[in-house]
Amino acid sequence: MDTLAGLLDGPRARGAFLLRSILEPPWSLRIQDRAPLTLVAVVRGSAWVLPDGGEPALLEPGDVAVVRGPGHYTVADDPGTPWQVVIHPGQRCTSPNGTPLDGLSDLGVRTWGTGRAGTTTLLTGTYQVVGEVSDRVLTELPELAVVRHESLDAPLIDLLAAEIGKNVPGQETVLDRLLDLLLIAALRAWFAGSPDRTPAWYSAQCDEVVGQALQLIHDTPAEQWTVAGLAASCGLSRAGFARRFTEVVGEPPMTYLTSWRLALAADLLRESDATIGAVARQVGYGSAFALSNAFKRRFGISPQEYRRHDQPESLLAGGAQGAVRQLAGVQAQ
Structure with a gap:
């Protein structure tokens, strides 16, 4: 098992937060959830990822951004678009002034946005915990690592896009494994394309x-x-x-x-x-x-203390659909 394999053989995605966003410009999402690791992939349209204090990056269809937490960042149609949504720890979502969200809709299983006619489709996968084995890899990454579509040697984004809206038995496990595979492919491509930053x-x-x-x-x-x-x-x-x-x-x-x-x-x-x-x-x-x-x-700390240490709450408290309803400003059941 090599160190990248440790990402899959160690703590895998388990009920990871996975969401499809369908958006029509202007739109801007402020991410303050302090998650340790998030992947953002563009299916259609484009999106800017703007880490606080870092260089912004424009994502085109098929591109993947690997965002290493816990820093804050913004995902938007344009760097100048004002924030419309602020995502807090636990995927609690508000408007920038802290009030319930308006104008965003639940569009189906693990899907939300401004309407199905939106010209931009994003896939977001968020890991709530990363392990010590994977930390050895992830700490070598910048806060934002962008992998272009031509560097990915498998159609994983298309496959994830096709599966994310399904609501069938075992689907959560299927999505978790696809997210793991996309992460591995993105990291492998990033290290291969950044020899000067490869440990x-x-x-x-x-x-x-x-x-x-x-x-x-x-x-x-x-x-x-x-x-x-x-x-x-x-x-x-x-x-x-x-x-x-x-x-x-x-x-x-x-x-x-x-x-x-x-x-x-x-x-x-x-x-x-x-x-x-x-x-x-x-x-x-x-x-x-x-x-x-x-x-x-x-x-x-001792192994016993480490094991007792509280882990972050599940980003899918109440399930993925509950998170989508919360994003849409509707009280989850």
Whole structure:
């Protein structure tokens, strides 16, 4: 499992906020939900994404914007259009002066906007939680990363657009997986197109020797790896392997291994009810005590405290349709 695969193998989208917006200019949405990660894709028309303090970007059909929170930003038909909607944490929506929304309609399953004749169609997918494994990828991104349609090698936006309005058994899971796939495709395309901003550990996966070592670490974190053991598996001397790994990845092999193990442990604590001892064994620690000591040094709190820590409320409280009704200014049931 490589680090990008960890986005899918770790905390996946689960009941992610997914919405289709059909809008007629002028329109402007102010996003202040502090979500850790949001994808905005244009199906037709165009849209400006304007991060506070960052460079604005114009999206055309097939383009995807990956917005890394928790900063605020605006999505609008034109940078000069005044805000019409403010989206707060928990997807609570108001007008700019805080009053209930007017002029926006519920247009069906996971769909809202100014009317079906609108010339712009956007798809928005918001992750409420990202895991420690995925953080290693996401922290390398700028606040706004734009991937142009020609860089995406799969028709995922069209597929998501076709599925988002369906209301059939299992559809939420289908949409979550499509959102995950779109995120992976967008990140892969962005890193490939931004070599000057690609982290060393990401590029290292293509190195003949270091890539093999990373694969071993990612796939078998419970193995009692040593520098000598990894070196032998890669056909190098201990000193030669350690030097090459550090040069290519930017950190020594045992430092990387520890970071990966603790990130996996954090995700397991969040996503499963396994005991601390069971989590410790899965990630290569001999006991709950050993994991707890390492975990506290890394995160500042114990595994038990981490697990008890309140997570953000679901962005789909009441379901996607409830969120759409709230966006439309109608009280959700």
